Amino acid sequence: MTLAPQRSGPGAGTSAPEEPTVQPPATASRPDGPGAQPWAMAAAVAVAVAGAALGFNGVLRGWAWYSPVFTTVLAVAFSMATLRALRAPGWMVAAGGLASLTLALTFTFFRKYSIAGFIPSPETMNYLEKFLRRASETILAESTPVAPNAGIVMLICAVLGLLVILVDALAFPLGLPATSGLGILAILVVPAIVKPQSVGALGFIGAAVGYLMILGCSHWFAPAARTRADTARDPGQIRRGAVTAALALTLTLLLQTVTPGFDQGTFPQGSRLNPFGGATGLNPMISLGTSLRSPSGEGRITFATNAPAAPYLRSVTVDSFEGDSWAPDDRESTRRQGTGRIDAGLDSTVPGLRVVTAVNTGQFTSPYLPAPYAPESVSGLTGRWSWDPATLSIKGVDTNSRDQQYVVTSVTAKLTAGMLRDASLPASGIPEQFLRQPANVPEIVRTTAEAVTAGSTTPYTRAMAIQSYLRSAAFTYSLQSPVQGGYDGNGLSVLADFLTQKSGYCIHFASAMAVMARLQGIPSRIAVGYAPGRPTGATVSVAGQGPLQEYEVDSRDAHAWPELYFPGLGWVPFEPTPSRGIVPAYATEGTTPSGASTNERNDALTPGDGSSRAPVPTFAPVPLPGAGTATAADPRPAQALYGVGAVLLLALLVASPRLARARVRRRRLSLSARGNGAGGAAPAWAELRDLATDYGVAPAASETPRHFSRRLRVSGALGEPAVESFGKPSGADNPGQRAAASLTEDFEREQYGRPNRTIWAAGPGTAASGTAGPAGDTESADPAGSAAARIALVQASLRANATLGGRLRADWLPPSVLSGWRRSLPVPRQFLSRTAQRTRRGAAEAWVLIRNTVRRVRRG
Numbered sequence: 001m002t003l004a005p006q007r008s009g010p011g012a013g014t015s016a017p018e019e020p021t022v023q024p025p026a027t028a029s030r031p032d033g034p035g036a037q038p039w040a041m042a043a044a045v046a047v048a049v050a051g052a053a054l055g056f057n058g059v060l061r062g063w064a065w066y067s068p069v070f071t072t073v074l075a076v077a078f079s080m081a082t083l084r085a086l087r088a089p090g091w092m093v094a095a096g097g098l099a100s101l102t103l104a105l106t107f108t109f110f111r112k113y114s115i116a117g118f119i120p121s122p123e124t125m126n127y128l129e130k131f132l133r134r135a136s137e138t139i140l141a142e143s144t145p146v147a148p149n150a151g152i153v154m155l156i157c158a159v160l161g162l163l164v165i166l167v168d169a170l171a172f173p174l175g176l177p178a179t180s181g182l183g184i185l186a187i188l189v190v191p192a193i194v195k196p197q198s199v200g201a202l203g204f205i206g207a208a209v210g211y212l213m214i215l216g217c218s219h220w221f222a223p224a225a226r227t228r229a230d231t232a233r234d235p236g237q238i239r240r241g242a243v244t245a246a247l248a249l250t251l252t253l254l255l256q257t258v259t260p261g262f263d264q265g266t267f268p269q270g271s272r273l274n275p276f277g278g279a280t281g282l283n284p285m286i287s288l289g290t291s292l293r294s295p296s297g298e299g300r301i302t303f304a305t306n307a308p309a310a311p312y313l314r315s316v317t318v319d320s321f322e323g324d325s326w327a328p329d330d331r332e333s334t335r336r337q338g339t340g341r342i343d344a345g346l347d348s349t350v351p352g353l354r355v356v357t358a359v360n361t362g363q364f365t366s367p368y369l370p371a372p373y374a375p376e377s378v379s380g381l382t383g384r385w386s387w388d389p390a391t392l393s394i395k396g397v398d399t400n401s402r403d404q405q406y407v408v409t410s411v412t413a414k415l416t417a418g419m420l421r422d423a424s425l426p427a428s429g430i431p432e433q434f435l436r437q438p439a440n441v442p443e444i445v446r447t448t449a450e451a452v453t454a455g456s457t458t459p460y461t462r463a464m465a466i467q468s469y470l471r472s473a474a475f476t477y478s479l480q481s482p483v484q485g486g487y488d489g490n491g492l493s494v495l496a497d498f499l500t501q502k503s504g505y506c507i508h509f510a511s512a513m514a515v516m517a518r519l520q521g522i523p524s525r526i527a528v529g530y531a532p533g534r535p536t537g538a539t540v541s542v543a544g545q546g547p548l549q550e551y552e553v554d555s556r557d558a559h560a561w562p563e564l565y566f567p568g569l570g571w572v573p574f575e576p577t578p579s580r581g582i583v584p585a586y587a588t589e590g591t592t593p594s595g596a597s598t599n600e601r602n603d604a605l606t607p608g609d610g611s612s613r614a615p616v617p618t619f620a621p622v623p624l625p626g627a628g629t630a631t632a633a634d635p636r637p638a639q640a641l642y643g644v645g646a647v648l649l650l651a652l653l654v655a656s657p658r659l660a661r662a663r664v665r666r667r668r669l670s671l672s673a674r675g676n677g678a679g680g681a682a683p684a685w686a687e688l689r690d691l692a693t694d695y696g697v698a699p700a701a702s703e704t705p706r707h708f709s710r711r712l713r714v715s716g717a718l719g720e721p722a723v724e725s726f727g728k729p730s731g732a733d734n735p736g737q738r739a740a741a742s743l744t745e746d747f748e749r750e751q752y753g754r755p756n757r758t759i760w761a762a763g764p765g766t767a768a769s770g771t772a773g774p775a776g777d778t779e780s781a782d783p784a785g786s787a788a789a790r791i792a793l794v795q796a797s798l799r800a801n802a803t804l805g806g807r808l809r810a811d812w813l814p815p816s817v818l819s820g821w822r823r824s825l826p827v828p829r830q831f832l833s834r835t836a837q838r839t840r841r842g843a844a845e846a847w848v849l850i851r852n853t854v855r856r857v858r859r860g
Contacts, residue, residue, distance in 0.1 A: 037221040038172075042081035044213035045168050048180075049073050049160055051206020052187040055199045056156065059191050065148035065156070068108050072157040075104040076164045090173045094165060101161035109154045131155075163187060167214070174853060176846060177218035181211050299364035299555045301530070304540035304548035305357040305372070307412070309582070310532035312573070313359075313370040313553065317391040317563070319525040321438040321515050326491060326526075328368075329433070330395060335386040339394060342387050344374035344411050347568055351414040358407050358542050365402040369394040370529055372410040373573070380406035390431050391525070407542065415569060417586045420460040423566040427523050430565055434523040438515065442496035449516035459522045463564050463574060466513050466520075467587060470576035477579050478503045509577040510560040523565035527573065531559035531581045654812070661814045664690070665791075672787040684787035685747035688740065688794060690816035692717065695798040695806060698815070705751075709744035713737045718797040736797025739790035746787075 050073045057063065079100035083093045107118040109131065114124050134151030146152065163183045170180040184207050191199050305311060316328045346352055357372050364370075369385065371378060374392055378385070383399025427435065452469045456462040481503035482494075495515060498508040507526075514524040533551035540550050559581060563571045575583045668683035675681070689699050689708070697717050699708045714721040718736040799807055809815070 035221075037217070038081040038084040039078075040217045040221070041168070041172055041214070042077040044210060044217045045164055045171060045180075046073050046077040046210075047213055048184050048207060048210025049077075049164050049167060049187065051208075051210045052184050052203055053156075053160055054206045055188055055191040055203020057202065058200060060146060060148045060152070060156075062148065065153045068153060069157055069160060071108065072101065072104045072161050073164055076101050076161045077168065080165070080168055084172070090169075093173075094169060097161075097165040097168070101158070101165070104161070105154060105158060108157070109150060160187070171214050171218060175218075175849065177214050178842070179846060180214055184211055299362075300552060301359065301361050301364050301370060301533075301554070302536065302550055302552045303357055303359040303533070304542065304550045305355060306542075306545055306548055307353075307355045307357070307372070310535075310551045311355065311357065311372040311410075311412070312527075312529055312532060312559070312561070312581070314373045314393075314527050314529040315366065315368040315370045316393045316395075316529075317525045317527050319391070319433050320436075321492070321511075321518070326511075328393070331388055331390060334390070335388050335395070337384065337386050337397070339375075339378035339381060339385050339387060341377055342375050342392065343389065344376050344392065345389075346374060346411055346413055346570055350419075350569055352411040353414055355410050355412055356407065356542060356545055356548075357410065358540055358548065359405070361401045361404045363402060365400055367396050367400050369396070369401050369404070369406075371408045372412070373527070374412075374570075375408050375410045377409045378406050380404075413570065413572075415572060415584075415586045417460070419569060420463075420566055420572065420586055421458060423460065423569050424458045425567045427565055427567055430523055434525060434565060435518070435521075437518055438492060440492065441515070441519065442492055444496050444499050445492070445512075445515060446519060448499055449519045452516065453520050459520075459564070459566065462520045463513075463517055463522060464587065466516050467574050467576045470509050470513055471578045471583075474502055475509070475578060476503045477505060477509075477577065479505050482508065506558075506560045506577045506580055510562045513574060513576040514562040514564075517562065517564050525563050525571075526560055527563050528558075528560045530557045533557060657814055657817045658812050661690075661694075661817050664817070669788045669791065679750070680787065681743070681746040681750040684743050684791060687791055688743050690814075691791070691795055691798060693816045693819075694810035694814040695802050705744055705747055709740055713740055717801055718794065719801055734797065735793045739793040739797075743787065743790055743794075 050070050053066070053069050053073070056065070056069075076097050080093050080097045083096045088096070102120065103118045106114045106120050106124060110120070110124045110127055111117045113121065113127050115121050131151040131154050134149055135155040136151075163186065167180045167183040170183065171177045188199050188203060188207055191203060301313070303313070318326050318328055320326060320329055354376075355372060359370065361370070369378070369381075371394060375387075375394065378394065381404055384397035385394055385399070386397055387394045448469075449466070453462040453465050456465050481501060482498070482505065492515075495508070495511050498504045498512060510526050514526050517524040530553040533553040536550045536552050538550045539547035541547050559577075561573055561575055561577070561581065563573050565571050572586075573584065574587050575581045665687060668687045671683040672680040672687075675683070685705065692698065692708075692712050695717055697712050697715050703711075712718065718740060719734045721737075798810070802810065
């Protein structure tokens with residue numbers, strides 16, 4: 001049988017072929033002038049830069065900084081769009097962007113020190129230097145999230161404004177919209193390096209949306225000559241772009257599993273990417289939380305000691321508790337040179353134990369030297385070192401701690417609870433900064449200190465009350481809660497959040513005890529260093545000491561603890577952090593049980609030999625004023641929730657073929673209903689074929705629709721076939737068979753038949769009375785009307801005549817879906833191969849374009 005090709009009209013077969021019409025370029029029909037392109041591109045660039053800047057939340061505390069950032073980005077982007085709309089040359093557009101950035105920064109930050117509020121003056125430059133110095137101090141000495149001071153916000157606004165100019169230049173005049181993503185990536189690098197939770201979802205989504213807008217605007221207004229569509233408004237390009245974007249996003253999420261640095265969690269929320277290694281800034285508190293969250297444990301230090309138990313290694317102290325960022329005071333003017341002899345400041349009447357410790361810092365890099373307290377001498381160092389008489393911290397003058405091997409002789413006071421209890425005289429003979437109470441102390445800190453120490457009469461009992469409160473079950477040790485709650489770091493506002501949330505890590509517990517002790521008149525400071533290490537199993541020979549047991553610590557052992565001053569006894573360390581370090585014997589009386597901990601390394605931090613745990617409590621924690629009794633959270637609801645989630649996930653996995661099959665059926669029947677006789681038969685026919693495949697009657701590749709329909713009807717899958725007469729069925733004697741014949745008739749008529757106004761007007765599946773249809777059945781009119789109703793009849797017949805196993809397979813493991821999934825397995829590999837080829841071609845074309853552009857610029 002010869003099938004007539006599909007025609008576009010009754011006389012299509014005799015009409016002369018038309019000459020192809022060549023359409024003029026899309027830009028030829030557009031009105032003169034740039035039109036909406038500059039404004040659309042400016043909006044896209046602004047969304048990209050401002051969206052990527054959302055990732056700075058967590059680098060800067062809160063959202064107050066975002067208003068000037070957003071205003072600056074909009075001002076620069078749309079000022080350049082205005083100049084471009086006025087047909088200004090490219091160099092003038094870039095210069096206008098720089099000018100608008102200058103005016104915006106002046107108006108926002110230097111309004112009082114400028115001419116007319118927005119024109120820079122010599123006084124503006126003086127304040128600019130101060131702002132830049134403040135920004136530099138913030139970067140070097142503060143931990144994230146930092147308080148958004150004017151200096152750091154001004155610097156961020158300036159950098160983002162310059163990036164707007166760069167991204168706009170790449171996307172518009174240079175015609176490299178894809179390359180503009182480098183400028184957006186430069187913004188995302190900052191939170192990726194600094195924030196413990198990496199870029200964050202907001203920054204990632206904002207940058208992705210803006211980048212796609214840039215690409216979309218570029219292809220909309222300036223389509224590539226090699227595209228197959230006549231214009232960039234072709235909907236096929238939109239579909240291809242959506243598919244490409246989805247595949248690119250999927251590839252991004254998959255590649256993070258093999259990218260170094262993203263070894264925990266999923267981008268953009270996984271572990272942060274830090275190609276520079278551990279932070280070694282001037283403020284050791286800036287990297288404390290990040291070091292503790294490090295999965296690899298960098299900066300390994302080994303040491304051997306003759307002490308009965310592994311000592312704390314102390315690097316530096318913090319004694320100023322003013323404001324929202326605390327840093328060490330190096331007191332450069334009073335530091336003493338050389339470490340051959342150090343005055344430990346221990347009273348001769350106090351019994352002490354002299355300890356020798358040999359330290360190898362390896363790759364650990366810091367300006368401060370880790371050493372046991374209180375050092376009397378350090379030998380074997382390279383370079384020049386100095387020490388602070390007030391804190392005994394040792395700092396390099398022209399060197400640092402990297403690759404240093406040295407021996408520390410220190411003295412440890414043998415203290416008892418009775419000695420501390422008797423040291424009740426007012427503190428004297430120490431610098432005033434250790435007694436100075438901070439200004440603007442949050443009310444919760446002050447009231448908590450008063451409530452916790454109520455009834456305590458001596459400095460020791462007050463200190464023990466504070467330590468016992470912080471180590472109680474009301475508090476939990478967590479490295480993630482401060483990040484999620486936005487109070488990671490140090491400062492008075494952070495301390496207030498910590499006392500409210502009652503969850504944090506060592507810096508929060510040490511800060512709380514030091515500040516509350518100082519509010520109660522006890523001199524205090526915070527020591528930063530390392531908790532006691534773990535034995536390595538090796539020994540180290542030290543001259544005059546013989547072989548000594550070796551210990552190790554790394555960045556995950558970073559720790560902070562408070563030191564309180566007692567007259568006649570000196571500085572005494574305490575341990576308020578639950579599940580960390582070792583509680584000294586003199587501080588174990590009346591200690592309550594430690595709160596829960598989410599730190600998986602807690603057990604390894606306390607050496608097995610010589611360590612002591614707090615005994616059973618003798619009094620309960622003191623509640624805050626007006627607060628109820630804290631109760632531990634019941635883990636059973638969370639476990640049940642996880643179990644339910646796992647069951648739901650498994651159920652979704654099992655039901656995925658069934659869900660996919662149902663979705664395909666709905667889509668096909670919807671398309672068939674919308675077709676209304678013009679293109680509506682093909683989706684219904686495809687559904688009939690898949691239904692037959694699911695119930696074991698799969699069509700052959702070379703089989704015609706009519707032959708497949710006849711085979712389906714006589715196979716018994718739809719019921720017993722009618723008695724054949726002259727080699728073919730005499731009639732379909734059940735609704736399922738009649739529905740299958742009707743669907744076949746519609747499909748053949750639509751694909752191969754001559755358009756007939758009478759037939760099409762009658763609707764799909766109908767024919768003139770008494771006329772034999774293409775399927776060979778007379779009077780094969782539609783038994784139920786719509787394609788959906790006929791498909792339902794076929795499905796009902798198939799189910800009625802199938803076995804139980806056949807029905808279960810068709811419902812839950814439909815072969816039509818599984819075979820499609822098997823065929824799609826090679827698609828990702830083919831896509832990656834084609835993408836790599838296109839990337840190479842695109843890079844080569846971009847290089848040629850950049851080279852030609854540079855040559856034109858040089859020629860003038």
